[in-house]
Amino acid sequence: MDYQADVNAALQQLRQQVYERGDYYRESRDPDLDMTEDEFRASLAPRDTDPERYDAIVEDWLERRSGPTPIDPDTLVEAQPRSGTHSIIDMVNGVSAEPAFATVSPLADDNLIYTFDTVKPSASQVEAWMGTDIAGERDRWVGTYIISYHDGRPAHIHFGGHSGD
Known part of the structure; x- marks a missing residue:
């Protein structure tokens, strides 16, 4: 999703898009x-x-x-x-600073550095990482978001996690 300063607005927009596409359980x-x-x-x-x-x-x-x-x-x-929807739609509690049930929260700076060697990863770095099994990063029903950068500026917001079985 293209970057916007209001992460919760981006989350709600993505939830609506996933609903409209029918891309859920x-x-x-x-x-x-x-x-x-x-x-x-x-x-x-x-x-x-x-x-x-x-x-x-x-x-x-x-x-x-x-x-x-x-x-x-x-x-x-x-x-x-x-059952939930097994999708971003399950993140009904919005955005939180810390991991919490049915929310998305940012990956902490120390996790960003450990994972990407920077606190400003590129979109390709984040997409490659999200293509792996990120389930171990957070419990089920707890989402993650990462902002990726292009030329030092925020470019995208990436949401990930696992809900459902």
Whole structure:
């Protein structure tokens, strides 16, 4: 992504682009959600065999059925709370100074120097590094961003990380 001073704005723009391209994991639609409540209840074992389990199953079904219909990155994440999207869309908490759940944060200067021998890596250096397995850099559901430079000036913002399984 081309550099812009507001990293959070760049993140939100990228999340929207990924959503519009459909470049994310989609949960398979559960055919049970197309049933009426009466049909779903009829498909279960009788309530008197295990009333607590029966009630829990119905409650879960009702909750899943009432979930939002995705119309943007945020409602997509709400619609897939168990799996996420396996994409930048999962970074719903924006940008943080330090690594945190569902955020992107910069790679620290000492990590930049260790990885690139500079705090101002080129785009090709960052792209080559991101082409490797960067999963060990951060926990799942914690994203990274790196600003690459051209002629000493910020040129691009690179986002990376792993969410989902």
